[in-house]
Amino acid sequence: MKMAIIAANGGMFDAYKVFNIATAAAATDAEVEIFFTFEGLNLIHKEAHKNLPMPAGTEHFQEGFKKNNVPPVDELVSMATEMGVKMIACQMTMDVMSLEKEHFIEGIDVGGAVTFLTYAKDADVTLTF
Amino acid sequence: MEVTVNKTLDAKGLACPMPIVKTKKEMNALEPGQVMEVQATDKGSTADIKAWAKSTGNQYLGTIEEGDTLKHYLRKASSEEEKSQTKHPHVVTLDELSKKIEGDEKITILDVRESAEYAFGHIPGAVHIPLGELEERFEELDKNDELHVVCRTGSRSDFAAQKLVEKGFNHVRNVVPGMKEWTGPTNKLH
Numbered sequence: 001m002k003m004a005i006i007a008a009n010g011g012m013f014d015a016y017k018v019f020n021i022a023t024a025a026a027a028t029d030a031e032v033e034i035f036f037t038f039e040g041l042n043l044i045h046k047e048a049h050k051n052l053p054m055p056a057g058t059e060h061f062q063e064g065f066k067k068n069n070v071p072p073v074d075e076l077v078s079m080a081t082e083m084g085v086k087m088i089a090c091q092m093t094m095d096v097m098s099l100e101k102e103h104f105i106e107g108i109d110v111g112g113a114v115t116f117l118t119y120a121k122d123a124d125v126t127l128t129f
Numbered sequence: 130m131e132v133t134v135n136k137t138l139d140a141k142g143l144a145c146p147m148p149i150v151k152t153k154k155e156m157n158a159l160e161p162g163q164v165m166e167v168q169a170t171d172k173g174s175t176a177d178i179k180a181w182a183k184s185t186g187n188q189y190l191g192t193i194e195e196g197d198t199l200k201h202y203l204r205k206a207s208s209e210e211e212k213s214q215t216k217h218p219h220v221v222t223l224d225e226l227s228k229k230i231e232g233d234e235k236i237t238i239l240d241v242r243e244s245a246e247y248a249f250g251h252i253p254g255a256v257h258i259p260l261g262e263l264e265e266r267f268e269e270l271d272k273n274d275e276l277h278v279v280c281r282t283g284s285r286s287d288f289a290a291q292k293l294v295e296k297g298f299n300h301v302r303n304v305v306p307g308m309k310e311w312t313g314p315t316n317k318l319h
Contacts, residue, residue: 001184024146024177027153028184070144079150 001030004120006128010042012052012073017129018043019076025125026083035116036108037090040129041097043077044087044104050074081107088115131318132193132202133244135163141170141198148174149181152203156187161207164190164245169199178203188281191249202245217290221302226277227313237274241289242281242308250308250315252279260285267296279304279311 003025007018018034025032042048052073054061071079081087087108094100094110101110109115120126138155140148148169159165167178175192178201182189190202221229229236230252238255240247247257258266260280270276276298280286283305290303 020146023150027146027150028181068144069142071147083150083153 001025001028001125002123003030003032003125003127004116004123005032005034005126006116007034007036007040007043008038009129010039010048010052012054013058014040014129015043015049015052015073015076016070019073019080021127022085023076023080023083026080026085030125032080032084033086033088033116033119035088035090035111035120037093041089041093041099041104043073044089044108045099046103046105049077049105077105081105132166132200132248133164134166134202135159136165138165138167140174141168143169143171145171145173145177147171149177152178152181153185156185156203156205159205161205162243164202164204164243167201167203169201170197172199174199174201188246190245202249204243204246217287217294217301217303219290219302220283220305221277222305223311223313226279226304229277230313234275236277237271238277238279238304239270239289240279240308241285242279246281246308248318250317252308252311253314253316255279260289263289263292267293267298270298272298273300275300275302277302277304279307281307281309283307 005018005022007014022032022034036044042052050073088111089104089108091110091112136155136159138151140151148167148171152167155165179189182203187206188204190204193200238252240251240255240257241260241263243259251257258269276293278286278290278301283303286303286307290301293301
């Protein structure tokens with residue numbers, strides 16, 4: 001199975017949507033690539049991804065995450081990397097936001113829309129979060 | 130029900146997708162044919178483990194619930210096993226076997242799968258000796274009996290049938306394909 005994901009939002013819930021599906025797919029022997037664009041870049045930003053905002057009014061769910069032993073986002077991210085999930089930061093968004101490759105976690109690539117499309121054109125599953 | 134396993138993975142208290150991620154990691158370390166018990170409390174894990182096994186070509190044996198804990202049993206499949214290669218010349222189909230069971234003639238069914246596979250469903254009355262133990266235990270069988278050897282796909286039972294012929298058994302038949310497609314009655318060790 002080949003899976004292509006676009007991550008375009010930068011909240012904590014978005015991080016779980018993206019990385020839960022990505023790690024589950026990688027564990028099921030799928031080839032996974034994620035394209036991070038606009039706010040989605042937060043999910044792989046060295047500092048930002050460790051402290052992502054929860055949607056307004058949902059802060060009380062914090063307890064639910066703890067109670068159910070949901071791993072922190074940075075742990076999921078390193079697990080995804082370890083399992084071979086390929087992550088691509090969007091060059092154009094980085095330019096707009098004055099971000100450099102060093103601002104992101106280890107092991108990511110930088111690319112444009114065509115980089116992602118070339119990979120995604122024959123993917124079995126394509127998701128946008 | 131007691132199930133013999135080669136490895137136990139404790140994934141209790143972990144939320145999705147962690148039980149699957151851990152299962153994948155541990156499964157990589159197992160030898161083909163070995164059985165793993167995955168203990169989880171995530172209620173979604175039963176459906177997930179089943180689907181995972183199907184996608185990855187491993188074998189899901191079943192789940193036992195103990196209080197809040199779900200114990201899932203998985204067997205690592207080997208690539209050779211999926212190819213059906215038959216070398217023992219005398220084979221019997223599942224239909225023929227069904228008819229023989231219903232008939233008057235006394236027949237012996239020998240199940241050579243692992244204990245966990247046998248525990249989750251076998252043909253009623255089948256004698257159980259895992260392939261790996263056949264070398265030491267073949268004397269438990271009667272050379273005069275008509276032996277019908279069965280496994281999951283017909284591959285391990287083929288090895289077993291050949292081994293039995295080597296030991297001087299003359300009435301040995303390999304059941305093809307095997308329990309994978311058996312729709313007749315089964316017993317469980319509950």
